[in-house]
Ligand SMILES: Cc1cc2nc3c(=O)[nH]c(=O)nc-3n(C[C@H](O)[C@H](O)[C@H](O)COP(=O)(O)O)c2cc1C
């Protein structure tokens with residue numbers, strides 16, 4: 013391939029940012045100084061194309077150093093990685109955290125998503141608009157003027173900090189960049205932050221509400237053991253499960269996980285043992301392991317709590333998964349909005365490597381495994397298990413066609429094990445107490461414990477761990493309910509892709525079989541409560557806007573369906589319906605059915621789920637009159 | 640290689656038996672559901688499918704019902720399996736196809752897409768029910784949409800991809816108001832044929848679009864004007880400038896055109912050309928999709944290098960005067 017580049021050249025700062033990631037360019041072919049040798053050799057072929065997977069890290073390197081990606085920087089990335097500039101542009105414009113137009117170095121992403129809306133996010137945004145100015149969603153293309161005042165704010169989808177709503181993410185480009193995800197944001201604090209005062213962005217995290225409860229399993233160490241210390245992790249039972257795994261051997265581990273009847277916690281509830289076995293059996297090598305830490309489902313923050321509070325557990329569990337399924341390389345695909353989790357995981361990986369718990373000869377057992385963190389770019393769809401592969405490989409994060417399935421052909425077209433963070437965390441517990449004992453926790457169809465993300469209008473939001481079988485009401489009670497003077501009107505179960513349930517359904521047991529019988533879903537474990545003060549139509553409109561923003565755009569039912577769904581809801585909310593509200597509801601139903609039936613992936617297939625349940629179970633349109 | 644090592648061209652592929660709309664069908668292993676349906680005379684609409692390209696199965700107009708599958712299945716890419724039970728005309732299937740057609744017709748200008756009128760009628764699609772189409776945006780506006788947050792939608796108009804035609808070179812135009820984002824041009828320009836990678840899909844969701852880097856004009860991009868993207872575009876979004884000019888002037892008369900097959904005179908490959916001639920003027924050049932050498936592809940010379948044929952008048956050609 014002959015690269016055709018634009019004339020634009022990178023600045024010294026942009027070059028530096030890339031050199032820090034990729035090393036100095038080795039020849040003129042890679043954008044270095046053109047030497048006499050370069051005229052007699054050519055770089056190309058497999059060796060240079062194999063660097064494509066560095067594309068997203070390269071884009072991040074420039075973004076976090078300079079605050080945006082210029083034509084010169086994009087050109088230089090294309091040159092250094094031998095990727096056509098049009099492709100680089102296609103990938104860069106896929107991610108909401110990357111800016112292709114000039115932007116100040118200091119940016120505050122303010123969450124205006126459903127969880128934060130229950131806690132004043134709209135008022136916060138309105139106040140910011142009044143005091144600071146409108147949100148800056150600058151146009152893509154580098155020929156636009158940079159706003160002069162050095163800092164801007166943007167509206168953001170759920171930042172995974174719904175327990176501390178309203179939430180915001182501050183990023184300050186530079187060397188080194190500063191990134192802070194913080195909660196309980198007030199307008200004055202946001203303005204001060206934009207002005208450069210980091211005082212309000214304290215990284216302190218509250219301990220989980222059940223802190224100290226001896227029955228906790230997955231949350232046992234959080235707020236108890238120092239997440240930065242391997243010794244503390246070991247003092248609290250860390251690395252006993254990996255030791256046990258080496259005793260059992262790979263097949264033994266898979267047998268335990270299968271006996272435990274563990275089902276995936278990422279949303280699809282696929283039997284983990286079966287998945288591990290399928291990967292282990294693939295003759296093609298190498299095998300890859302991907303820990304899905306993209307957690308972007310609105311209302312979900314359990315994986316963040318695990319990674320921030322118990323990062324070594326994630327590393328240990330991945331090592332066990334890799335040992336059982338024959339992987340030498342693992343990736344943690346971490347959503348880009350989780351700087352603290354990133355820091356803690358990086359620290360854990362570094363220490364584990366230094367102590368022989370990652371690397372060529374783990375625990376002296378001759379087993380080789382290492383882990384790399386890949387940072388997402390602000391795209392919910394990249395949590396889909398095949399989109400994640402495209403994203404890591406340096407392509408647009410569009411889901412792939414299945415079959416083939418990831419266990420057959422996944423990352424780099426090799427057999428790949430994809431598991432959610434919480435799923436992996438359960439493996440430590442399974443090996444600690446044995447698969448059979450684990451299977452006795454919970455119910456027959458849903459074994460073990462489950463993390464629930466309680467948020468919205470509850471007194472004590474946070475991650476709660478309960479054995480499967482607890483009812484929705486019990487969980488709401490654990491979180492203190494909506495508090496005196498308020499009435500709980502409905503609960504969104506499972507996130508934006510989940511369903512609304514009514515108060516008379518609160519006795520449903522939160523098991524896979526229990527919610528299935530009630531035609532609901534556990535999804536990613538979201539329990540978002542809404543009291544009488546919340547305008548559900550406004551929540552629905554935000555959900556519709558979320559799917560319209562996050563659709564990858566590949567398939568027609570989702571790309572256009574999410575737009576038509578949002579338009580109809582917007583007409584209803586602004587009392588400008590086409591025909592009666594009932595006719596709009598019928599139209600929404602037709603749109604929803606096509607999205608559910610004909611979309612490529614789970615995003616489009618569930619984009620109508622919450623809206624449908626609000627129309628049919630909550631009857632939100634009753635009382636809305638035609639204009 | 641000795642003669643007994645030679646494999647017959649039609650390697651003995653196993654036969655798969657399945658049921659389509661209640662009828663037993665036998666086709667070779669690896670056949671797509673679409674081809675199996677067509678082999679028994681059942682027609683299925685397609686938009687993003689083309690036999691010479693890798694299936695991307697994104698338009699979803701070809702979906703069918705497969706027993707045991709939770710969702711509908713794209714017939715253009717899914718291979719048949721033994722004992723599969725396929726239904727091509729159920730209410731569920733017809734509903735999704737109708738909605739796909741409505742979604743496209745309400746957001747894209749399909750006036751130059753063949754067959755689509757007939758499909759809209761036969762599926763009783765009513766694209767107008769989403770409201771009047773929003774007016775086209777200014778040139779370049781869709782190219783600079785930021786990814787992520789978008790402004791609230793209109794309550795009166797249906798969003799569209801409407802925008803001015805991009806006329807930035809003498810050979811072909813890009814009218815992305817007609818683009819259904821079928822990915823064919825990207826495939827043809829990239830790994831499937833041309834390996835030039837001048838264009839890619841940029842942006843996300845409804846704001847996704849075909850673009851060069853930073854949406855620069857074609858002459859600044861990597862484009863080599865092979866026109867292979869034009870050849871695969873199903874909607875007329877990519878069009879010869881000569882055809883575009885005729886259409887603008889109201890002088891495009893497809894029915895009166897003749898098509899003459901010939902061999903490209905430029906190099907030793909000898910690609911087959913089809914010259915589309917109107918009023919004794921070449922108005923566009925194609926190559927047959929099923930041609931064993933070209934698969935419909937040409938280079939700039941075969942595709943566009945025919946102006947000299949037209950320069951009959953001495954005044955047009957200073958070198959012979
Ligand atoms: C649009 C979309 C987003 C998803 N996001 C996530 C995610 O952020 N984290 C996750 O673990 N699974 C996510 N999933 C589910 C994954 O596709 C996959 O099922 C899961 O990671 C498998 O892991 P498990 O078997 O451990 O549950 C998502 C699925 C879809 C369709």
Ligand code: SF4
Nearest residue numbers: 564566567570613616
């Ligand atoms: S359903 Fe939506 S997100 Fe999934 S592939 Fe289709 S357009 Fe992309």
Ligand code: SF4
Nearest residue numbers: 828862863865866868
């Ligand atoms: S004319 Fe050829 S090189 Fe140019 S965009 Fe089309 S396929 Fe690519």
Ligand code: SF4
Nearest residue numbers: 818819821822824872
């Ligand atoms: S320009 Fe044509 S070929 Fe390319 S995506 Fe659009 S409709 Fe398809």
Ligand code: FES
Nearest residue numbers: 123127128171174
């Ligand atoms: S952080 Fe705002 S909704 Fe989750």
Ligand code: FES
Nearest residue numbers: 696698699701715
């Ligand atoms: S023709 Fe099959 S999905 Fe487009």
